[in-house]
Amino acid sequence: MLVSSLTRQILRNFSTSHSMLPEYDHINSSESISRSLTLHQYRHHQTGARIYHFENSDPDRTQASIIKTYPKNNKGAPHIL
Numbered sequence: 001m002l003v004s005s006l007t008r009q010i011l012r013n014f015s016t017s018h019s020m021l022p023e024y025d026h027i028n029s030s031e032s033i034s035r036s037l038t039l040h041q042y043r044h045h046q047t048g049a050r051i052y053h054f055e056n057s058d059p060d061r062t063q064a065s066i067i068k069t070y071p072k073n074n075k076g077a078p079h080i081l
Contacts, residue, residue, distance in 0.1 A: 024051065 024042040031038045037056040071077065
């Protein structure tokens with residue numbers, strides 16, 4: 001639930017102040033003028049989870065959680081959650 005927690009914090013405060021996320025390291029922010037958005041990259045201290053927050057003026061809110069999974073062996077059996 002790290003992504004959900006971070007997303008709620010960002011949307012609640014809707015600020016680019018990185019001090020509001022003490023459990024995350026701010027890695028980088030980059031602006032795309034052609035797409036009217038700013039990408040903020042964070043890394044969680046304890047787990048190393050990477051968080052990408054796309055800041056824009058669109059009133060619609062969207063969230064995605066992506067978890068990398070690894071197979072137990074190389075026999076080709078499905079390993080997706």
